[in-house]
Amino acid sequence: DFDLVNPLPIPEKPWALRGKGDGPRKMIYAAPFDDPGLIRLNQELVEKYRRIEEKEQRWEEVQIAGAELVVVAFGSAARAALDAVQMARAEGLKVGMIRPITLFPFPRKAFAELRRSAKAFLDVEMNAGQMKEDLERVVGPDAVIHHLGQGGGKIIYPDEVFEEVKKFMK
Numbered sequence: 001d002f003d004l005v006n007p008l009p010i011p012e013k014p015w016a017l018r019g020k021g022d023g024p025r026k027m028i029y030a031a032p033f034d035d036p037g038l039i040r041l042n043q044e045l046v047e048k049y050r051r052i053e054e055k056e057q058r059w060e061e062v063q064i065a066g067a068e069l070v071v072v073a074f075g076s077a078a079r080a081a082l083d084a085v086q087m088a089r090a091e092g093l094k095v096g097m098i099r100p101i102t103l104f105p106f107p108r109k110a111f112a113e114l115r116r117s118a119k120a121f122l123d124v125e126m127n128a129g130q131m132k133e134d135l136e137r138v139v140g141p142d143a144v145i146h147h148l149g150q151g152g153g154k155i156i157y158p159d160e161v162f163e164e165v166k167k168f169m170k
Helices: 037-057 075-090 131-138 158-168
Strands: 059-062 071-072 096-102 120-125 145-149
Touching: 059 158, 071 158, 075 120, 075 158, 120 131, 120 158, 131 145, 131 158, 145 158
Parallel strands: 071 096, 071 120, 120 145
Antiparallel strands: 059 096
């Protein structure tokens, strides 16, 4: 058995939007700008992001000179990918690696020449392959790009990456 307690009265919320009912209509504005102010703000943001994209791209290149296959990996997956690239080079395979240090902005400059010289790209990620879309955008729709990885906390090991590399290099 429980003792019933009278609930406290709900305080009035004069700031809240309401549907039908009495009282004046309330409106919440998304931005405190008039149209020219909002347009100017958006133009400033576009310019800001353009400057960031131009100046803040960062990446590391590993043995990309003459690489036919370029492995692209960041974070923890990059450690496994680096070991796999070294294993491949030890077997004489022309494999290199780009390790994006910044994901935004994506280091498109790193791929300027590679999109013409590399035969394929191997996207190694410990997720569902979000970076693959960035790769497709910078190397073009005709480039061969394969994704290795999955989400859910599965760790990628160097041997897995090396096996994928060998499949590509046959």
